[in-house]
Amino acid sequence: YNEDNLNILSLDYSQIELRILAHLSNSQTLIDVFNSDEDIHAATAKKVFKVDGELDPSLRRKAKAVNFGIIYGISDWGLSEQLDISLKESKEIIESFYKEFPEIKAYLNSLVQSAQDKGYATTMFNRRRYIPELNSSEYQKREFAKRAAMNAPIQGSAADLIKIAMINVSKALKEHNLKAKIISQIHDEIILKVSDDEKDIVYNLVKDTMEQCVKLKVKLKVDGGYGKTWFDAK
Secondary structure (H helix, E strand, O other), rough: HHHHEEEEEEEOOOHHHHHHHHHHOOOOOHHHHOOOOHHHHHHHHHOOOOOOOOOOHHHHHHHHHHHHHHHHOOOOHHHHHOOOOOOOHHHHHHHHHHHHHHHHHHHHHHHHHHHHHHEEEEEEOOOOOEEEHHHHHHHHHHHHHHHHHHHHHHHHHHHHHHHHHHHHHHHHHHHHOOOEEEEEEEEEEEEEEOOOOHHHHHHHHHHHHHHHHOOOOOOOOOOEEEEEHHHHHO
């Protein structure tokens, strides 16, 4: 193994949490956007802000904040702080989002209800997160717990999924007698050490394995890069 001809290959899931949200909430609109490879933030912006033609980049930025905020049970106040807009505007944006994606609102509410009933939230793969604070006498603690109940199944499922992907990738590398090795995993990204002569075959194999590791209503999409260092590979 000559260290000189080793490189870093980094592959990560594209918008994995939003894809999991689309799958779990069964939001046909969101599922269609992902399966037709549209820009998710632009598509959301057009719906939320009722835009037909050219989209102003500032609206896409707002929609992006809402898309990611929804996963964390974002509040009117939280969004207004993040985007530096009035409370009234942020309230209208969130209401418009839930009107356009009613299944998501219903799904998130059902997560809170379920966690209140059982005392825990579960991921797609039945891993539990206990949330006793849902019954706290303190309002702040209860609100935090509600957000955790919305987020845990989505973020937790993404964490489970990358573990499954790592196991499958490791098996696939062995089966193909490749020297490449997984050296790290960060969030939704798998990082490998690969020699020059293997880089194309490993890239395609790992990308394919990651995209096929779980069947969802939306396709999984993996992007990657290759370089001497992790920074170069990004």
